[in-house]
Amino acid sequence: MTEPGRPVGPLDGQIALVTGASSGLGRATAVAMAQAGAEVALLARGKEDLEQVAAEVGRVGSRGLVLVADLADAEELVGAVARAVTAFGRIDVLVNAAGTDVPGPVAELTVQDWDRVLAVNLRAPFVLAKAVFPHMRASGRGTIVNVSSVAGKRGWANAAAYCASKFALTGLTQALAAEGRQHGIRACVLYPGAMATSWGVWSPAARGTARGERPPARRALPPQQVAALIVWIAAAPAELVLNEAIVSPLEEQGWP
Numbered sequence: 001m002t003e004p005g006r007p008v009g010p011l012d013g014q015i016a017l018v019t020g021a022s023s024g025l026g027r028a029t030a031v032a033m034a035q036a037g038a039e040v041a042l043l044a045r046g047k048e049d050l051e052q053v054a055a056e057v058g059r060v061g062s063r064g065l066v067l068v069a070d071l072a073d074a075e076e077l078v079g080a081v082a083r084a085v086t087a088f089g090r091i092d093v094l095v096n097a098a099g100t101d102v103p104g105p106v107a108e109l110t111v112q113d114w115d116r117v118l119a120v121n122l123r124a125p126f127v128l129a130k131a132v133f134p135h136m137r138a139s140g141r142g143t144i145v146n147v148s149s150v151a152g153k154r155g156w157a158n159a160a161a162y163c164a165s166k167f168a169l170t171g172l173t174q175a176l177a178a179e180g181r182q183h184g185i186r187a188c189v190l191y192p193g194a195m196a197t198s199w200g201v202w203s204p205a206a207r208g209t210a211r212g213e214r215p216p217a218r219r220a221l222p223p224q225q226v227a228a229l230i231v232w233i234a235a236a237p238a239e240l241v242l243n244e245a246i247v248s249p250l251e252e253q254g255w256p
Helices: 024-035 047-059 074-088 111-139 160-183 204-210 223-235
Strands: 015-019 039-044 064-068 093-096 142-147 185-192 244-247
Touching (some): 015 024, 024 223, 047 064, 064 074, 093 223, 111 142, 111 160, 111 185, 142 160, 142 223, 160 185
Parallel strands (some): 015 093, 039 064, 093 142, 185 244
16 A cells, blocks of 8 residues: 555555565565565565565565565465465565575585575475465466576586576476466566675675675676566566566676
């Protein structure tokens, strides 16, 4: 609901659920969704970081709901969706922005590390899409944006689990689009290149230190620019579907 005196945004009245909302692209997307008028369910593991994002969402006149959950735990994800629907009534937009990696050569990659990467990067988007689909069908509309990577277009050394998960995300997104079309549900897979985030720094404490370190602007995308594209995808006319998009900085450094 738009507050008195607040301009109407392109996502006014809509409800968005954003994963990885505690940092990086997820955080930028959550704030951008709020600025566009949406109320936002914020999902990640770090409660303190999520509360900071919720406060930022509140400052732009929207409402943020903190959902603390492990992306690798399917039961926690289903519960998070249920809490979001209870709080907001429905979910119109799902953005799977969370991601993880365990870099290293195949010969040294453990099965446990492989499973963790695929659980966060691939199974979580499936579990969340499965959970929100009935609510989107009931509304007769919905948008799902799965954030892949240029690693989902070409594999490279020391990133077997990550590349495999991101390649597979393309197939999942295409299947979601095919199944959702008749219900007014759109699905898009986005392939960002290098972004100016703390990607690769997995502990919250280390992320806080890394936030001040940025590659040169021409070599990395500001996450706010990618977030603006995600908002555009969600706010596009219902009859328009952007199936996939590659977005990279002018001097791409994230593609070996």
